[in-house]
Amino acid sequence: MSLHEPKPLDVGETPDGTVDHDELEALLGETVIGREEHVNAPAFVVRPDEVQNALFALRDEAGFDYLSCVTAQQYEDRYESIYHLKKYDDPTQEVGIVVPTPIDEPISQTGEPVYRTADWHEREAYDLIGINYDGHPDLRRILLPETWQGHPLANDYNPEKPQVVPFRKHANPLQPDTRGEGAKSDTMFLNFGPHHPATHGVLHVKAVLDGEQIAHVEPDIGYLHRCEEQMCQQGTYRHQIMPYPDRWDYVSAGILNEWAYARAAEDLADIEVPEYAQVIRTMSAELCRIASHMLALGTFALDVFGDFTAVFQYAFRDREVVQDILEELTGQRLMFNYLRLGGVAWDIPEPRAEFFEQVRDFLDGLPEKTKEYHNLITSNEIFQVRCVNTGELPPKVAKQYGATGPVARGSGIDLDLRRDDPYGYYEELDWDVITEDGCDNYSRVLVRMQEVEESAKIIEQCVELLEDWPEDEREIQSNVPRTLKPDADTEVYRGVEAAKGELGIYIRSDGTDKPARFKIRSPCFCNLHTLREMTEGEYIPDLIASLGSLDIVLGEVDR
Amino acid sequence: MSSDQLHDTVSTQEARMGDGVDSRFNSKLREAFGSTPFILTKFDQFMNWVRGNSMFMLQFGIACCSIEMIQTYAIKHDLDRFGAGVPRASPRQADVIIVPGTIVSKFAPRMKRVYDQMPEPKFVVGMGSCTISGGPFQEGYNVIKGAEEVIPVDIHVPGCPPRPEALIYGIAKLQERVQNGETSPVTVKPYELEQFGDLEPDELVQHLADEIDENDLVMRYNWADSP
Numbered sequence: 001m002s003l004h005e006p007k008p009l010d011v012g013e014t015p016d017g018t019v020d021h022d023e024l025e026a027l028l029g030e031t032v033i034g035r036e037e038h039v040n041a042p043a044f045v046v047r048p049d050e051v052q053n054a055l056f057a058l059r060d061e062a063g064f065d066y067l068s069c070v071t072a073q074q075y076e077d078r079y080e081s082i083y084h085l086k087k088y089d090d091p092t093q094e095v096g097i098v099v100p101t102p103i104d105e106p107i108s109q110t111g112e113p114v115y116r117t118a119d120w121h122e123r124e125a126y127d128l129i130g131i132n133y134d135g136h137p138d139l140r141r142i143l144l145p146e147t148w149q150g151h152p153l154a155n156d157y158n159p160e161k162p163q164v165v166p167f168r169k170h171a172n173p174l175q176p177d178t179r180g181e182g183a184k185s186d187t188m189f190l191n192f193g194p195h196h197p198a199t200h201g202v203l204h205v206k207a208v209l210d211g212e213q214i215a216h217v218e219p220d221i222g223y224l225h226r227c228e229e230q231m232c233q234q235g236t237y238r239h240q241i242m243p244y245p246d247r248w249d250y251v252s253a254g255i256l257n258e259w260a261y262a263r264a265a266e267d268l269a270d271i272e273v274p275e276y277a278q279v280i281r282t283m284s285a286e287l288c289r290i291a292s293h294m295l296a297l298g299t300f301a302l303d304v305f306g307d308f309t310a311v312f313q314y315a316f317r318d319r320e321v322v323q324d325i326l327e328e329l330t331g332q333r334l335m336f337n338y339l340r341l342g343g344v345a346w347d348i349p350e351p352r353a354e355f356f357e358q359v360r361d362f363l364d365g366l367p368e369k370t371k372e373y374h375n376l377i378t379s380n381e382i383f384q385v386r387c388v389n390t391g392e393l394p395p396k397v398a399k400q401y402g403a404t405g406p407v408a409r410g411s412g413i414d415l416d417l418r419r420d421d422p423y424g425y426y427e428e429l430d431w432d433v434i435t436e437d438g439c440d441n442y443s444r445v446l447v448r449m450q451e452v453e454e455s456a457k458i459i460e461q462c463v464e465l466l467e468d469w470p471e472d473e474r475e476i477q478s479n480v481p482r483t484l485k486p487d488a489d490t491e492v493y494r495g496v497e498a499a500k501g502e503l504g505i506y507i508r509s510d511g512t513d514k515p516a517r518f519k520i521r522s523p524c525f526c527n528l529h530t531l532r533e534m535t536e537g538e539y540i541p542d543l544i545a546s547l548g549s550l551d552i553v554l555g556e557v558d559r
Numbered sequence: 560m561s562s563d564q565l566h567d568t569v570s571t572q573e574a575r576m577g578d579g580v581d582s583r584f585n586s587k588l589r590e591a592f593g594s595t596p597f598i599l600t601k602f603d604q605f606m607n608w609v610r611g612n613s614m615f616m617l618q619f620g621i622a623c624c625s626i627e628m629i630q631t632y633a634i635k636h637d638l639d640r641f642g643a644g645v646p647r648a649s650p651r652q653a654d655v656i657i658v659p660g661t662i663v664s665k666f667a668p669r670m671k672r673v674y675d676q677m678p679e680p681k682f683v684v685g686m687g688s689c690t691i692s693g694g695p696f697q698e699g700y701n702v703i704k705g706a707e708e709v710i711p712v713d714i715h716v717p718g719c720p721p722r723p724e725a726l727i728y729g730i731a732k733l734q735e736r737v738q739n740g741e742t743s744p745v746t747v748k749p750y751e752l753e754q755f756g757d758l759e760p761d762e763l764v765q766h767l768a769d770e771i772d773e774n775d776l777v778m779r780y781n782w783a784d785s786p
Contacts, residue, residue, distance in 0.1 A: 144701065145665045152700040159700045160783040167668035167776045194666060195673050197618055197648045201625070202666055223666040224622055227699030234698065243695065250623035295626070316633035323630075334627060334720055555622055 010063030010087075019093045024062055028054050036098055039267050039492035043082065043096025049134075051099055051109040055083065059114055063087055064095060065399050067115035069493065069521035071506045072125030074155050079106040079131050083118075084493045084506070084521075088399055088413055091421045091502075096493070101131060110136040117402035120529050128153040128229075143222035143558055153229065187215055190540070194223045198303050198544045201554035203528075205547070212539050217532050221525075225558040232518040237265055237484040238341060241518075246335040248520065249498060249556040252291040252323060255284045255330075256498040258339040263423055264494040264505035265341055269486045274475040275425070276466075277343035282425040283359075283462035284329060284338060286455040291322040292499035293448045293455075296551040300445060301377055303548035304386045311376050318369060321362050328355055341484070343477030348466060356463050363456050363463075370453060378446065387442035391534040391546030394439055401533065402526040405501025406451065407550060410444035412437040417497040429461045441542075441549040448551070483513050493521075500524050500551060520559050524552040603740065610654070610680070611642075611738035614730075617653035618646035619673065622660025624687040624720040631723040643730050650676040655733070657726075658712070661689035661696050662703040668778045674710045682737065684729055685712040688719045695719060703780070 009015065012024040021042045025032055031054045034045035046054045058064040064085040071082040083097040101108045110133040111118040122133045123142040130151030133139055141148060145165045150157050193204035202223035208216040228244060235241040245257035259281060266273060273281075298315025302308055323333050328349055330338040338345050349355050377383055393403070398411045408415055416433040418426040434450040436443035488511030495504035501523025510516035527550050534546045572593060592598070616638075620628065631638050638644040647653040650673045662670060674681070683706070688694030690706035697704060706712050713736065716729035 148664075157700070162779060162781045162783070163664060165664050165668055165778045165780070167672065167778070194669050195619060195650075201620055201622070202669075223663065223669070224661065225663055225665070226622075226661045226696040226702050228696075230699060231696060247623055247695070250626055252626070313634045316630065317635070320630070320635050333722060334623065 011061045013063065013093065017090055017093070019095060021095065024058070024095060027057055027061060031057075034098075036096070036491070038096055039490060040494060041094035041096060043098045043491075045098045045100060048099050048101050048108040051083075051097070051111055052114055052135075054097055055085075055111050055114040058085055058095065058097070062095075063089070064093075066091070067111070067117050067121075067402055068495065068502065069504050069506065069519070070111070070118060070121035070125060071493070071517070071519040072129040072131050073508065073517040073519075074103075074129055074153070076155075078103055079108075079129065081108055081122075081125060081131055082491075082493075082506070083111060084504070088408075088415050091415065091417060091495075094493075106131045107134050108132070109134050112136055115402065116400040117526055117529060120525065127151065130154045141222075143225040145222070152227070186210075193220075198547065200299060200547070200552060203547075203552070203554055203557070205531075205543075207540075207543065209540065214535050214538055214540065214543055217535050217543065219528055219531055221528070221554070221557050223558065224554045226555075228559040229518050229520060232261075232520075233515055236513045237269070237486070237515065238480070238482065238513070241265075241515075242339065242341075243335065243337045246337060247555060248522065248559060249292070249500060249503070249524070249553045250334065251295045251499070251553050252319070252326070252334055253288050253499040253553075254334065254336040255281070255288045255326075255338055256292075256496065257503060258336070259285055259424070260494070260496045260498060260503040260505050262339045262341060263496055264492055264507050265484075267494055268490055268492045268507050268509060269341070269484050271342045271480055272478050273343055274478055276469055276474050277476050277478075278425045279462050279465050279469075280344050280348065280476070281339060282429070283459050283466070284326065284336075284344075285424070286458045286462075287322055287326055287359075288336075289455045289499050290452050290459075291319050291326070293452050294319045294322070296448055296499075297373065297377070297445070300548040300551070301383075304545050305380070305382050311373070314369070314372065314376070325355075325358055325362060328358065340477055340480075342480040343475075345476075347474060347476050352467075356467055359459065359463055363460055366453070366456050370449065373449060378442075378449070384442065386541065386545050387440065387445065387549070388438070389440050389442075390538060390542040391441040391549060392439050393530055393534050397533050398439075398530065401530045403501070403530050404523050404526065405497070405499070406444055406447045407501065407527045407530065409433070409435045410447045410549075411439045417495055417502055421495070423496060425462070425465075426458070429458055431457050431461075441545045444549040444551075485509075485511060485513050487511065495521065498523060500553065500556065501527060503556075522556045522559060524550075524554075524556040525559075528552050528557055607738050607740045611734040614643040614655045614682075614734065614737075615653045616643055616646045617650055617656040617673070617677065618648045619656055620659060621662065621666070622689070624659035624689070627720045627723055628657055628659045628686060628726065631726045636723040636727065638727060638730065641727065641731060641734065643734070650674070651678065653677055654680065655682045655684065655730075656710075657684045657686050658690045658706045658710075659686040659720075661694065662706055662709060663699075663701045664703065664778070664780055665701075667703050667709045668776045670706075671709050671778070672776060682714075682733055683710055683712045684714045684716065684726075684733055686716050686726060686729070687721060688717060691715050691717060700782075709778075 011027050012020050014020050031046050031050035032044045036043045066086040066088045068086045069084040073080050079101045081099045085095050087093045099108050125131050126139055127141040127143050188209045190207045190209050193199040194202040204220040206218045207214055231244050232241050245261045246254035248257050294315045298312040301311035327333050330336040393411050395411045395413050398408050412435055414435050419433050431454050434447050436446050486509040491508045493506040495502040504521030506519040507515045508517040535543045685706045693702045693704040696702045714729045714733045716725050718725055
């Protein structure tokens with residue numbers, strides 16, 4: 001890196017890598033009508049008809065090229081959309097844009113021309129809260145059925161109101177599709193999902209084919225929208241929310257998700273976590289990452305060359321080993337519910353030596369297995385034909401869509417919140433962020449496989465630390481009050497690096513023991529949005545490969 | 560004088576059994592039948608026995624439980640040992656559907672359609688708390704309070720998620736039931752085609768009612784009456 005010229009500073013950036021928010025306010029000029037302090041970063045209140053100007057200025061001049069999340073919520077007297085902006089180069093530089101709209105006329109200018117990722121975020125805000133975005137290209141419901149009445153997270157929603165959901169048989173796929181260039185068009189409509197082996201759950205993809213090529217593709221989500229945000233808004237901070245994160249990304253990434261909630265809530269309520277607990281958290285989170293990437297690998301092999309016998313079963317064999325270790329630690333195979341605010345639920349199981357031996361056995365066997373996977377998968381000619389140079393996602397496009405995690409790193413974007421926005425014990429450990437420059441399906445798989453090795457490195461160091469930890473300093477939880485009541489109107493947005501990318505949580509407190517608004521920024525939601533860019537103009541098999549390499553989990557896409 | 564020489568003729572039993580087909584196909588069971596390689600049973604009983612021992616599962620994943628379901632199919636737990644391990648991707652080739660996860664309003668009609676496409680006789684295993692009552696998401700505005708609201712369920716496997724062992728037990732129980740010729744009665748019919756039952760008529764209901772033809776599947780959710 002030292003060979004590069006130092007990057008010129010953006011507007012509002014100080015030489016030591018922080019944000020000068022006064023300078024930003026000057027940049028935004030008259031669009032700003034106020035300023036709020038959030039726990040993570042200050043936010044500017046912007047007029048609803050000046051959203052694009054403000055966002056353009058921040059993106060093009062101040063370098064905020066990453067729209068992390070759009071949170072919408074309703075207060076007694078107004079609606080509010082919050083755009084959480086970050087930089088791909090340095091995600092600790094944050095700023096929020098708060099757009100208030102009146103209760104009787106909730107119309108706000110869309111941010112979609114500035115950040116493509118706002119497209120789906122704003123559709124979700126429209127669907128669940130009921131804010132209208134002026135100029136949005138396609139403002140429809142995204143999670144709920146199109147015939148749904150009311151906006152469920154708005155204050156006046158009546159949950160007892162009956163709903164009607166029709167389901168029409170899809171038109172015969174072999175009939176000529178008349179969309180496009182009039183009745184003579186020879187495109188064909190191809191429907192797949194929500195029940196289909198290649199969709200990794202209940203995803204519905206509507207594709208229009210022109211011959212063998214894909215002319216248009218539209219993922220239709222919401223078949224697993226189980227009101228996670230409502231559930232979290234009904235639970236108390238201390239204990240009732242923690243079981244739910246396990247169920248967002250249910251591919252045994254439980255502890256990674258729990259950490260997202262723990263991090264946001266700990267920042268909100270100002271809770272310290274003992275160092276010992278941080279090491280345990282780091283170790284268990286990385287075990288989860290391995291389990292998650294193993295599943296991604298196994299199902300991807302199944303998608304791409306129908307390998308149900310070897311690679312799929314091998315990947316599941318190794319997952320079983322990880323799950324045994326995690327069960328030993330947490331008592332559960334899949335839904336761990338292991339983290340607590342201020343620490344973890346309990347210590348390493350006794351006898352400790354036996355547990356560490358179990359982990360070491362797994363780690364010692366891993367290089368051999370990795371070699372096997374490379375033999376079976378990445379050096380396989382069929383696999384390479386399917387994956388190299390298919391599903392290309394250039395870094396610029398990936399940034400526009402807010403892609404994170406292995407999808408972004410497979411496109412050469414060097415972003416990993418574990419290193420760039422450090423939390424837990426990652427800062428003290430020796431490991432690398434993996435990036436690949438191929439931008440294709442192959443790179444994304446390579447990134448995941450190498451991340452497994454990096455995770456193994458982290459776990460090994462954690463085990464060493466835990467083994468030598470003095471017995472009287474093993475503090476697993478700090479002293480947290482039984483009932484947590486953060487100050488009213490405190491707002492925080494915090495992300496962690498989950499298995500699929502940045503999993504962010506926005507919490508606003510209202511002085512009670514339950515959050516007033518709980519918003520989940522799901523990495524899969526944004527990554528899935530890139531599918532169109534990756535597949536249009538490619539062949540049908542590439543669509544399957546691209547979908548597999550995105551490694552989405554519908555529980556997290558739909559929440 | 561050895562016994563070989565005494566019985567130099569072929570015994571009746573051996574004569575009747577003959578060489579048979581390749582010995583690899585001759586099980587211990589076949590030998591036990593001895594000279595009368597026939598069994599006498601009721602046709603129905605025989606069919607149920609066969610059905611129970613060779614179940615074709617539908618490859619059907621919804622939510623978290625499907626991960627544990629895959630684990631059950633995969634190495635270590637290996638559901639195939641119980642004659643129920645080959646998931647079929649098409650509902651037209653399957654006779655057991657495991658419902659592994661939360662069912663939400665948008666998905667319920669699709670699941671009903673998949674269920675309708677399976678040939679009779681068909682059986683349903685509800686996996687996890689969500690298919691019993693909606694589980695941890697029961698209070699959700701969008702969550703169906705159990706699979707039984709949509710399709711009849713033979714076996715409920717509780718847990719969140721159930722361990723693979725629990726699912727195997729559930730399937731073994733289902734096999735037992737199938738072998739005994741028991742299946743849960745089809746009593747649930749939550750959707751109606753022509754009218755929307757007790758729904759208050761309003762613009763949307765009227766609009767939908769006008770548009771529906773016989774092939775459409777429409778579900779109405781009366782949240783106030785849900786369990």
